[in-house]
Amino acid sequence: MTDMQQHQIVAIIPARGGSKGIPKKNIHLLAGRPLITHTIAQALRSELISLVVVSTDDELIAEVSRQAGAQVIYRPAELSNDTASSESALMHAIEHLAKEQGISPELVVFLQCTSPLRRDDDIDQAIRTLQEKGADSLLSVSPSHRFLWEEQDGQARSMNYDYRQRPRRQDMAPQYAENGSIYVFRPEGLLSSGNRLSGKIALYKMDEDATLDIDSMVDMQIAEALLQARQGPQ
16 A cells, blocks of 8 residues: 555645744644643544644643654744744645655645634544635634624625625525635645635635634633533533
8 A cells, every 4th residue: 555545635734833922832732631742633534534643842832742642843943933834834744744754645734823723523523625626725604793894985885785785694695704624635736826715716604603813812701611611511
């Protein structure tokens, strides 16, 4: 069996050491465990993912990730600063796997470790959605009912509704907000376009309470409360 057959779907979790909002955010304790280990555990529980990789520049994150069961790829400093894109880390990891291990995945699942509240079946359902729709890439979204505005040349303008005929929310066409939790894509699309989304794009719709993106201590406290609520009385 070839490596490509063994590793048809690879999860990549980028996690750099620097963080402004919360020091060492990616290993900050959430419900008694380092933040990144929640996402690693979700990827390892997937029925479809065959390899879980953490891309990092930080030795402590690397050690925590190994102990949690992930393979670690070290990325250079120029791909780990505040201006480096997630795409650059993803491309580096894909190229490293091909060059160093002969692994050429059919699909890549990009998971952000700041979104730890995925349901157990969210990752596999996202992968299956892409496959069933024959898509090239997929992003997870949450329902959005917000009335959006913008300013153009100092003039306010309603974007997704006509303020002169304000609709009831239940009468609006379904709209979705990108939540950053799960992306699935064919690696050749990323390598050719430089973008995680390319070709035919599909949506995976998630519950709103599963899509919190942790960027502050307030977010961390909300995530802790939501996890406790899911677990119920101890």
